[in-house]
Amino acid sequence: MSTTRMAAPHDVTTAPYDIDLAHARWQKSSYSGGANDCVEVSELGEHAAVRDSKDISRGPLLFSTAAMSALVSGIAKGSIIDR
Secondary structure, eight states, X not given: OOOOXXXXXXXXXXXXXXXXXXXXXXXXOGGGTTSXXXXXXXXXXXXXXXXXXXXXGGOOEEEEHHHHHHHHHHHHHTOSOOO
């Protein structure tokens, strides 16, 4: 028996969404050094969008602000590490 999975409010999505990105203000990390090899983030009210600055045509990932906050906090605390 299969069950339908309900998306948690903190899930990340690349699916089509009803958020207009036409006027998004993208910010690049100051650590990128101008080499265009970083991610860019745009705050969108209850969401945040993240995209690859080298290939913006791929479209952004969309996070809830709670998920984005948890991600940044986890990175800052060192609990999210690159393995």
